[in-house]
Amino acid sequence: MSTVNPGSRARKQIHLGVHFPGVNNTTVWSDPRSASQIDFSSFEHLARRAEEARLDFFFLAEGLRLREHKGRIHDLDVVGRPDTLPVLAAVAAVTDRIGLAGTINTTFNEPYELARQFATLDILSGGRAAWNLVTSSDAFTGENFRRGGYLPHAERYERAAEVVEVARKLWDSWGDDAVLADRRTGDFLRPDAVRPVDHRGKHAQVSGLFTTPRGPQGHPVLFQAGDSTDGRDFAAATADVVFSAHSTFEAGRTFYDDVKGRLAAHGRARDALKILPATTVVLGDDLQDAQAKAWEIRLQQVPGRTAIAFLEQLWGRDLEEYDPEGPLPDVEPDVDNVSITRGRVRHAADPRAVAAAWRAEAEANDWSIRRLVIEKTARGGFVGTAQQVADDIDRHVQEDASDGFILVPHLTPGGLDEVFDRVVPLLQERGSFRAEYAGTTLREHLGLAAPGRGDDPETADLTSATLVG
Amino acid sequence: MVFPYPDDHTAPRSVHLGIDLTDGGAHPAAWRAVGSQSQRLFDAGRLLELVTTAQRGLLDLVTFDDGFALQPRGRGAVQGRLDAALVASRLAPRSAGIGLVPTIDTTHTEPFHVSKAIATIDHVSAGRAGWQVSWSTGAPEAAAFGRKGPQGEADAVAEADEAVEVVTRLWDSWEDDAEIRDASTGRFIDREKLHYIDHEGIRFAVKGPSITPRSPQGQPPVVVSATSDEALALAARRADVVRVSAVDAGQAAAVRARIRDAAAAAGRDPDTVRVLVDTYVVIGADRASAQARLDLLEDLDGITWDTDSLTHVGTARDLAATVEEWTEGGSADGFHLRPSSLSTDLDAIVDQVVPLLQSAEIFRREYPGTTLRQTLGLERPANRFATAPVARETA
Structure with a gap:
């Protein structure tokens, strides 16, 4: 960062996350180097290596029903994964700074439970929790849940918005410094530090006092991945990060312009939302070598x-x-x-x-x-020497095709080791990527403002006096 | 995958000791005691220190209570909770040997989520997860979810029973060797070894299979507190570990016999059920100093400590004697210790009571294996869906 010329505009900072290899055909399981997608050591390896490289966050996907093909469980790709949030809580134990992002469905979870799980993860990780909100509503997945597949497709974002609204009310119901623990007076909580929530909506009815203190980030960072018009509007209104599918330069710029352009209508600044496409990286000694390796990987994937x-x-x-x-x-x-x-x-x-x-x-x-x-099924991705890939990633970010990337490895868990060792240092050298974490929370890594509490002390005090006592 | 098995014939029999790590201790005013670290009540570092201490004492398991209602604002009581399952998972990579048993409610949760949460804690802890089953009858919990009104005890326990059935079936919905990674046929799994559970119950239907492969223990131990007749019946049908209340050895023996009879009536081998007596603990260098500690806590709280089970206020030696007497007399398989104050009584249990029990040769000197089932002396159960007996490696 000290290499930037004095007086020149500071370089736009790249944000990078890693996606744990998932239940999809990007992940090559047949390679002898491919380790377990279940053993904790695999999660620990990727998270620690990513943290050593100073990446922003570690990301887990989720699917709540095993895929089926021709009426039978699909058996050709990786099948099976552990539960998202307990894995992230465990990863918090073996890392210190890297953000912990988990995909959780708003249709098949209840807002009170989600709010306390994310508040807990945020507390137990020292402010590193993120929620990638997905909205699937299909009856097929619903067969695993007592609620069933009741939600009409058109209402999935309506419910998602309401779930987020309720979760935020619950997170905001505790003051930042609610725990007083005054041994002398016996006041465990600061008086009136917790205000009741009373939400009566179409998709959720939640009332009472929230159980869990406010996390260090106030709210966990909110990711969103929907690409439809509804999804883009939802992201512009609500999300902190968009997990985008548009990783090529031209498509990336078009998407970036479109989504960033929607922010003003919601009273939000252009940099209040980060756009991070998923991408892959294949490195070689020269371009030809990298392309040959990329082709070998494609053959393994298909x-x-x-x-x-x-x-x-x-x-x-x-x-x-x-x-x-x-x-x-x-x-x-x-x-x-x-x-x-x-x-x-x-x-x-x-x-x-x-x-x-x-x-x-x-x-x-x-x-x-x-x-x-x-x-x-080609997904683009960066193919070349470490220098070429670093140049490409930086160009995408400096020229507003994205704010960074979510890197998806094809091997569990070491598929990105080479990227950490060879590409990230080049981005650091040119001052586009942090050499050290400046803060402790994921919000700080991403340059996102801390959320307020939507305080309305007078009415809050009145209701809490009647309900808390 | 093949997991190690306990060798029941050579492992010396040990009394089983669990410990409750909820809040700052079992006494409501525990957080106000000197050294209680009350400012760090929700701090992962404090929780890790507690588990590390319990593990140093070779205790069987730790439990974390949980619930969907904020504790009432009594005089000076702790308010606030963390999600117990995530606490257990957060502690797993930094501990070994000791069982991690979070409480998860069955009244307002999805059995599918409960199943994969506990299975995942079992995966990340390499076989040390358990599940303390709870249910709620309160209006605040119902209002937090807004899906139904409060339920009576019998109805809530019946729902818990159905939830445990679904959760345990989901734990078996993958056979141990379902993942084959057979490059020659391109198949990652043998789908014949994944099973729909097709539960069509009174309260819910769940299709399965789980998204999470079978965990190291296969079936993480289920813990139930026999707090009512309905709960005792549920425990006898479903639990591996039953927590009971009893104030004397005779009462403990009676409730243990009742549970064992009910388990046998339900077609279970009573020797696969561990009955632990909830025991509140205040330890001092002598009886008077223990009583003085309790007096101080009662003064802070303003009321007499109203416990519902065996309450030991005295020396470590006397507690060890009680443990030995009740265990030898067949009144209990062990005790679930509830320290009045975690900052003081947990250390006393580990550093004073445990060595006395070891000298009396009724408590282990090392963990018999790596999993909670092994510590409890319970075999790893066969998979209910497995079509053919799977050959196992034996030690």
Whole structure:
């Protein structure tokens, strides 16, 4: 940072998170270096290495029902993971500074319970908790819950907004310095330090006193990943971080402009919301070497059976008799069978048109099924030497295609070790990424303001006097 | 994965000692005692110090109470709670040997979430999780969730019973060797070894399987406090560890017999149930100084300490004698100790009572294994869904 020329504008600071390898086909489990996705040592490895590299946060995804394909549990990708929040609480024990972000569903959890879990995580981690809020509402997932899949799709953001509203009321109901613990007078809490909450809404009715002290961050950092118009508006109104899917430069800039442009309408500053696309990194000795490695990884990520299963999602029918190394199926998609794969979103609005386009593209390029799927599931990502990747990441951030990235490794748990060792130091050298943590909380790492309490002392005191006594 | 098994035939029998690490101690005014670290009540460092001490004493397990209502603002009482499951998980990587048993409510929670939370604590602790089952009948808890009104004891216990059924089935919904990573066929799991639990109950339906693979203990021990007739019946059907209240050895023997009979009637082997007597503890160098400590706490609180079970106010030697007498007489399998003040009584238990019990050869000198089930002398149960007996490595 001392290398920045005096008088020049300070470099925009990059924010970097790491995504623990998940239940998806980015994660290559067949590689001999691939360790357990369950053993705590894997979580500890990635979190500690990321903290040594001074990254902003460690991120866990979640899915509340095992995916199914053709009516049976999908068995080709990594399956199974531990519970998000207890893992983050355990990671808090083996790290000191790195943020701890967890994906938690607003549909299948209750706001009172969520608020106390995140307040607890924030306290037990010294102010490092973050909540990536997701809104799935499908009846398939609902079958695991007593509430069931009752929520109409259109209401999922409505409920999410209300869940956040209630959680914030609960977090705000305790003063920052509520615990007095005055042994002499016997006042454990400062008088009137806890005010009652009374929320009567469409999706939640919560009243009474909250059990858990306010965390060091006031509110945990809120992440949001929705890409629909509703999702973008929700993020602009509510979130601190957007977990974006737009990692390429042009798409990133368009998305960045769009979402940042929505902030003013909510009275928020442009830098009150950070936009962090998920991305991958493949390093090599030169560009050609890196590209060869990237291709090897793509082949590992898409074995033949995975390619067929991917096509079956679009085709809506069994394609097991087709050779993954051969041409695309000549049969038409079964457009009425919409449930061949459950537990993840089906993307194509018109499967027949998409199938026709893919067939044409594969014929024109002489691609096999597997090759086409490799092309269609490509997620971009940074490929090159450490210097090239550092240059690229910095360019995306300095030119407002993002505020940083969430790095997704393909190997558990050491898939990013090389990035920490070789790319991060280059970003630090040029003054775009911290060499040391300046603060202790995730809010401080991300440069986010501490939230207020929405204080209204007069009415709060009146109600608390009647309810607390 | 193959996990180690206890060897019941060679491990010397030990009395079982749990300890309650809730708040600053069991006495409401404990936080006001000198050295109580009351400013650090919600501090992870303080909790870790407590668990480290309990582990130094080779105690079986620690429990953390929890609930969805803020404690009432009595004269000088502690107010505020952390989520007990996250506390247990936070302590897991920094401890070894000792069982970590958080309380989780069944009245207002989702059994699916409870199942994966406890299984995950078991994974991160390498087999030291337990679950203390609770239920709530209060209006404040119901109002915090707003989904239903308050329930009576019988109804809440019946719901807890159903929740425990679902949670324990989910713990078995993955067989131990379901993850195969078979590169030759491209299959990560053998899906024949994952099971829908298809629970269609009175209060809820849960499909399964869990998202979390079977944990090191398979079934983390279930702890139930037999606080009512309904709760005792639930404990006899479902619990591995039963906490009971008793003020004398005869009463303890009677309630233990009742639980063992009920367990047998439910088709269980009574020897797989550990009955621990809740014991409130105030230890002093002599009886008078212990009483003086209690008097001080009572003065601070302004009322007499009203306990509902065995209450020891005296020396470490007398407590060790009581433990020995009740255990040898078959009144209890052990004790769940509730220190009046954690800052004082926990150290006295670990540094004074434990060595006396070891000298009397009724308490372990090392942990028999690495898991809580091993410490409790309970076998790792077979998976109820497994179609064929799985070959196990034996020590």
